[in-house]
Amino acid sequence: GIQVEQSPPDLILQEGANSTLRCNFSDSVNNLQWFHQNPWGQLINLFYIPSGTKQNGRLSATTVATERYSLLYISSSQTTDSGVYFCAVFTGGGNKLTFGTGTQLKVEL
Amino acid sequence: SAVISQKPSRDICQRGTSLTIQCQVDSQVTMMFWYRQQPGQSLTLIATANQGSEATYESGFVIDKFPISRPNLTFSTLTVSNMSPEDSSIYLCSVEIGWNTEAFFGQGTRLTVV
Numbered sequence: 710g711i712q713v714e715q716s717p718p719d720l721i722l723q724e725g726a727n728s729t730l731r732c733n734f735s736d737s738v739n740n741l742q743w744f745h746q747n748p749w750g751q752l753i754n755l756f757y758i759p760s761g762t763k764q765n766g767r768l769s770a771t772t773v774a775t776e777r778y779s780l781l782y783i784s785s786s787q788t789t790d791s792g793v794y795f796c797a798v799f800t801g802g803g804n805k806l807t808f809g810t811g812t813q814l815k816v817e818l
Numbered sequence: 819s820a821v822i823s824q825k826p827s828r829d830i831c832q833r834g835t836s837l838t839i840q841c842q843v844d845s846q847v848t849m850m851f852w853y854r855q856q857p858g859q860s861l862t863l864i865a866t867a868n869q870g871s872e873a874t875y876e877s878g879f880v881i882d883k884f885p886i887s888r889p890n891l892t893f894s895t896l897t898v899s900n901m902s903p904e905d906s907s908i909y910l911c912s913v914e915i916g917w918n919t920e921a922f923f924g925q926g927t928r929l930t931v932v
Contacts, residue, residue, distance in 0.1 A: 749925075
């Protein structure tokens with residue numbers, strides 16, 4: 710099956726810093742989503758982005774499907790950005806999501 | 819989008835017992851899914867809940883351990899049967915309104931088996 714790798718696995722930032730999270734996938738995908746999992750375990754939808762670039766406030770995402778990667782940019786990080794960030798891909802075999810390995814982010818004061 | 823209510827939000831259960839998790843959506847949806855997230859791990863799909871027919875299970879998951887019901891287009895349940903400490907995980911339901919559209923998740927059920 711498809712492999713979805715995220716980097717870095719862990720990241721510690723000072724408040725106000727910027728960061729880039731990467732998601733690489735091993736095969737063609739129909740679609741891609743980015744999620745933020747808060748400390749209580751809830752998954753928050755960030756972006757639904759099969760290709761191109763989208764922005765939402767301090768966050769933006771870019772997917773280059775032909776090169777099989779996606780990037781999530783966090784600018785001016787805040788402590789509330791802490792948590793785990795997952796990318797997940799839809800594959801051609803169905804409407805099921807395959808999740809990446811995750812990036813654990815901690816933003817410190 | 820879709821508003822998903824998942825119950826219970828957390829539970830502590832004795833080994834050997836069963837727990838049923840409910841997932842209610844505020845609108846009719848085509849696709850409903852159940853995922854498991856073991857401690858410190860990513861999410862893994864357990865099964866697709868099909869309306870009017872048996873669920874479709876992923877490799878490594880079986881109906882006897884994780885029976886699923888989907889009586890209509892807005893509701894599904896997942897039962898974790900004969901639990902052991904290895905079943906301690908977050909269980910999440912997910913919905914998609916149409917084919918190849920954005921997925922939305924319930925708030926999850928944090929299960930601890932003692």
